[in-house]
Amino acid sequence: MTAHGADVQGGDGQAEAGSKQSAIEVPAARERARAIPEAAVARLAVYLRALSGLADQNVTTVSSDELAVAAGVNSAKLRKDLSYIGSYGTRGVGYEVAVLIGQIERTLGLTRKHSVAVVGIGNLGHALANYGGFPSRGFPVAALFDLDPDLVGVPVGGIPVSHIDDIVEVCDEREVTIGVIATPAKGAQEVCDGLVAGGVTCILNFAPVVLQVPEDVEVRKVDLAVEMQILSFHVARRQQEAATELHRSNVDGVNIGPPGGGGQMPGEVESANRMVERL
Amino acid sequence: MTAHGADVQGGDGQAEAGSKQSAIEVPAARERARAIPEAAVARLAVYLRALSGLADQNVTTVSSDELAVAAGVNSAKLRKDLSYIGSYGTRGVGYEVAVLIGQIERTLGLTRKHSVAVVGIGNLGHALANYGGFPSRGFPVAALFDLDPDLVGVPVGGIPVSHIDDIVEVCDEREVTIGVIATPAKGAQEVCDGLVAGGVTCILNFAPVVLQVPEDVEVRKVDLAVEMQILSFHVARRQQEAATELHRSNVDGVNIGPPGGGGQMPGEVESANRMVERL
DNA sequence: TCTTGTGAATGTTTTCACAGCC
DNA sequence: GGCTGTGAAAACATTCACAAGA
Structure with a gap:
């Protein structure tokens, strides 16, 4: 959910709440939105x-x-x-x-336009820059940024790519409200700082890092790896349930065992660590 | 997640829970994972x-x-x-x-490999197929699908694209566990049905539709538009708070209004919109 | 009769705060 | 002294179930 969000939630996954309550009685209007x-x-x-x-x-x-x-x-x-x-x-x-x-x-808040900047014009950035459903709903893409000089000036989805060094002034100039970070993990925090310095207060982060931002900046995170791992967890859970079910049946003396080789758990911690090394 | 799962997004955002409790006493092993x-x-x-x-x-x-x-x-x-x-x-x-x-x-459940199929080799599908952090963490991409005959056979990220008509048998053959739907909304449900028929029990859905699946299939959704709109909501909320704050100051007789042009708060919605204009 | 809107009940998640152990 | 592990409390979210209104 999200950094804040995100869920996040959610969701959800995402959705980290975390805003402080003011001590005074909340005025109705404020209350409405907060509620x-x-x-x-x-x-x-x-x-x-x-x-x-x-x-x-x-x-x-x-x-x-x-x-x-x-x-x-x-x-x-x-x-x-x-x-x-x-x-x-x-x-x-x-x-x-x-x-x-x-x-x-x-x-x-969709009665107003929110200009979007996409940072990192790799595979994902391209996809986002070209994403039709994006501008159609009041989110016009106003700027694109990349590090690569070969990319600078090249139009992607109709907008020429700017160099990332200009991120602060371009965001400021074009009144970007929402920044989308589609860079590798490495540069993401720096990009984020640039966006914030350029007046961006909402960030959608595809990079697999936890961004550090001032508290008045809203971050939502979309994390492929996390999503995959959640799905993996559910596979594991289901298998375990099936195994338990089976085991109980056996214990109960009702043999409905597997016809071919059993669903075995592969060997523990070593294999796990080896996997990490690779990433 | 949200989901879910959720949610993150939240959480989630995501993270729709909704599993039924079995009536019998839970065996320890099952309990552990479910808990x-x-x-x-x-x-x-x-x-x-x-x-x-x-x-x-x-x-x-x-x-x-x-x-x-x-x-x-x-x-x-x-x-x-x-x-x-x-x-x-x-x-x-x-x-x-x-x-x-x-x-x-x-x-x-990362001690086991989970073969992934990506369906829809457009901008996003390309990005996903080439995404390095994907296979590196025990999620090898085992199949790619698209509708477009020109794309079939072309290797993307090292894997040749299969035609979507073959989705059931290919998924079955290659023991795909996780299906990633990166198609337009239009065909997503059909694709989903194909994946399920091919034995896929976990789906990561990028298409902006609510998928209909049997209850033993886990779906997680990543929805760009929803994320953007949540961010938009937070922009709106902040603005409204700022407006309310200002209004209260005026009512309290403490004028901290902007130096140029009065910080006035005329009736309700309109003023909110004007303010929005300025930001 | 039908469907909304909402208190109250229930379930889930987060936070607190401290006992227990190093 | 420091840090984990965890009950208990608080906050948050979902579901129930029904009064109120068209």
Whole structure:
């Protein structure tokens, strides 16, 4: 989740909360925004996409049940999430798609453009710079940066690449709000510092490092290796469960054992360490 | 994760939990694995990376405080997370780096190889297929798929691209455990079905759709648009807070407003938008 | 009758704080 | 003295279940 986020959450994985509560009574307006749980924010974005899909099909009204199915959550959760942003439904009927889209966009701050800078124009950077869904939703790519002089000036996805040494001034000039770090781990912290110096307050980090930032800068992290390892964990868990199940069956005297060679655990710590060496 | 898993993102962001508890008494072995919270699993992967870094610098021992700093979490959380996998520290001293690496790898199932298939060899697919940190950590890329006949047979990152029509048999043959979907939203569900039919039980989905899968298949989602929108939300929240702060100052009669052009806070939404304009 | 919106209940995760051990 | 491991408390998130309103 995320550095902050991230989850993160989530998520989620991600979603490290961690903001301090002011001692005084919270004013209503501030309270409203602060009160939306991080996890709910992430889902609002998902609902928004589902709603856009419905709007494209000229659906004008949707019930919490229908929308919940489209978004892959249960309807109680969906209603609770929507309740954080206000009461825009009609009892007995459902929600007006257009209204809900408008309100979610407002809540997520999508009524304003957020200029994006992508740093590190390697494979991933290219992919991001060319990513269509990016600018289409109010996130215009305003700058690209790389270290490689051969790349500087070359347009990628329509924007010429700038040299990373100019990151502070270019970000400042073009009013970049969101920086996307797609560099190797090595240079990521330095890049991050440059972005922050250039006035960027939100960072999406694809580099496998924990970034150090001032507390008013928001970082979200997307980490391939972590995602893969989480999946790996679930494979392992399932296997272990199956093995336990099997074992119990055997103990119970009911032999449903494997026809061919058994699912064995390979040898312990050494193999693990060898793997690390390689990375 | 979020996911999940979540979530990170959170967490997650991600990290939808949702597994049912079996009614019977849990056998110890099964219990051990099930008992690790999803959020903790994601962090274990982060600790592992930090530990690998330490190992590379020939550090042999680390305290929970040091490791926590390296991983960007607080030390109580780290100790709690480690306690889920067992007691491998020494009071008054800390943890042996090598031991911890071994235990985390074992827990995450990294002592076994997990063959990966990447589907959709566009910009992102290319990036993934070439991603070095991928195979290096026990996740060899075993297959690539695309729809485009011009791409079929072309090697990308050393592996020739197969046609997507062959996805079921190729996945089966090469014993793919993890499928990575890097296609447009359009074909993603179909691809997913193919992977599942080919015996894949873990999916990392980059396509902006909610995938429908049997309950024994684990899906994690990485969603650019959602991440960007979460960041956007935080920009909006900060601005709103700043506006509220300013408003309160004015109401309190303490004028700390901007020197040029009044820092006024006229009614609600409009003013918020104007302010947004300025930032 | 149908569906929203929401308190209350439940479940999960984080944080605290300190006993136990080196 | 220092640091781990962990119960217990607090914070956070999800689910239930139903009153209120169209």
